[in-house]
Amino acid sequence: xxxxxxxxxxxxxxxxxxxxxxxxxxxxxxxxxxxxxxxxxxxxxxxxxxxxxxxxxxxxxxxxxxxxxxxxxxxxxxxxxxxxxxxxxxxxxxxxxxxxxxxxxxxxxxxxxxxxxxxxxxxxxxxxxxxxxxxxxxxxxxxxxxxxxxxxxxxxxxxxxxxxxxxxxxxxxxxxxxxxxxxxxxxxxxxxxxxxxxxxxxxxxxxxxxxxxxxxxxxxxxxxxxxxxxxxxxxxxxxxxxxxxxxxxxxxxxxxxxxxxxxxxxxxxxxxxxxxxxxxxxxxxxxxxxxxxxxxxxxxxxxxxxxxxxxxxxxxxxxxxxxxxxxxxxxxxxxxxxxxxxxxxxxxxxxxxxxxxxxxxxxxxxxxxxxxxxxxxxxxxxxxxxxxxxxxxxxxxxxxxxxxxxxxxxxxxxxxx
Numbered sequence: 001x002x003x004x005x006x007x008x009x010x011x012x013x014x015x016x017x018x019x020x021x022x023x024x025x026x027x028x029x030x031x032x033x034x035x036x037x038x039x040x041x042x043x044x045x046x047x048x049x050x051x052x053x054x055x056x057x058x059x060x061x062x063x064x065x066x067x068x069x070x071x072x073x074x075x076x077x078x079x080x081x082x083x084x085x086x087x088x089x090x091x092x093x094x095x096x097x098x099x100x101x102x103x104x105x106x107x108x109x110x111x112x113x114x115x116x117x118x119x120x121x122x123x124x125x126x127x128x129x130x131x132x133x134x135x136x137x138x139x140x141x142x143x144x145x146x147x148x149x150x151x152x153x154x155x156x157x158x159x160x161x162x163x164x165x166x167x168x169x170x171x172x173x174x175x176x177x178x179x180x181x182x183x184x185x186x187x188x189x190x191x192x193x194x195x196x197x198x199x200x201x202x203x204x205x206x207x208x209x210x211x212x213x214x215x216x217x218x219x220x221x222x223x224x225x226x227x228x229x230x231x232x233x234x235x236x237x238x239x240x241x242x243x244x245x246x247x248x249x250x251x252x253x254x255x256x257x258x259x260x261x262x263x264x265x266x267x268x269x270x271x272x273x274x275x276x277x278x279x280x281x282x283x284x285x286x287x288x289x290x291x292x293x294x295x296x297x298x299x300x301x302x303x304x305x306x307x308x309x310x311x312x313x314x315x316x317x318x319x320x321x322x323x324x325x326x327x328x329x330x331x332x333x334x335x336x337x338x339x340x341x342x343x344x345x346x347x348x349x350x351x352x353x354x355x356x357x358x359x360x361x362x363x364x365x366x367x368x369x370x371x372x373x374x375x376x377x378x379x380x381x382x383x384x385x386x387x388x389x390x391x392x393x394x395x396x397x398x399x400x401x402x403x404x405x406x407x408x409x410x411x412x413x414x415x416x417x
Contacts, residue, residue: 067157133319180341
């Protein structure tokens with residue numbers, strides 16, 4: 001056994017699964033094969049279960065605070081679902097007590113990340129941080145919306161942030177891993193003397209290439225002749241599902257059998273309500289189905305990919321876009337926003353089609369192109385599958401992750417000697 005690696009994250013919840021959770025659990029599974037023990041430390045945000053095991057990986061959840069005075073219950077709920085800068089002193093004490101830890105890897109900066117940094121410093125072990133988006137290049141409008149729940153409130157947690165070194169999380173990291181190419185470039189500029197690594201997300205290709213599209217269609221009464229557009233992402237203004245709702249009103253004029261399925265956990269309740277209201281207003285109840293999330297191990301998720309004719313992603317801000325890999329692994333053509341981290345691993349007209357997520361006509365042209373030209377749609381799907389199989393299976397991605405770990409562990413050992 002090579003020792004214990006501890007992953008730190010803000011939230012880890014099977015019913016509100018996202019890209020960060022996918023990265024953590026799959027990385028942990030690969031590390032087990034290399035002889036490391038892996039533990040996940042997170043907060044009880046959105047889950048009161050103190051301990052849990054998922055596919056052999058132990059998850060430990062700790063009590064936490066939302067460190068502002070005067071937050072309403074509505075504001076607290078919003079911050080837990082998205083963007084809340086939490087504080088967990090019980091996580092700090094637990095980390096300090098852990099034995100045989102060789103590396104701490106935080107998947108979040110700010111106060112929770114600072115806890116990992118603080119303990120790594122005390123123990124004299126390497127500290128690695130992964131950026132999943134949000135530190136650089138967040139659109140100003142989205143940033144303001146995330147700040148709204150605590151605007152005008154006194155933040156008593158600042159003193160703990162100062163003591164733990166929240167502003168030193170990046171500066172003191174032995175390696176900074178970026179899943180998105182744009183964030184990687186920004187981190188290189190901001191931290192020119194640091195080890196900054198571009199390490200895209202991965203996918204379990206063998207898992208997602210299997211699935212029953214027929215079972216999904218039968219479960220949700222979707223006829224085989226219906227052209228199914230699928231979007232898998234959190235229900236969130238960042239993910240821009242309203243764009244697709246508005247577009248569907250136009251798509252069905254030329255393609256009356258078209259149907260849109262939105263799958264994703266709800267991270268912004270007001271946006272979810274707006275989506276439902278827009279569906280009603282545009283009389284699209286028969287053409288749009290919203291499924292507010294599957295659990296992480298629900299086979300219906302991969303079957304949804306196999307059921308669709310086209311995978312669509314209209315996101316306004318995207319560090320990476322792991323769902324594109326899942327769609328490719330299922331052998332589906334992808335139409336996606338040509339923005340952010342997506343540009344780092346996709347090729348317009350080669351393995352997908354890019355569109356401007358603020359220009360409806362652009363999207364309508366691209367999706368109609370695939371509807372009218374099945375041969376081209378198949379061409380994109382084949383190329384996507386080839387790319388994901390060769391470059392993005394978790395076994396391939398985690399080889400590079402393991403190299404980063406072993407490099408920083410070796411350097412730390414040399415410094416001690």
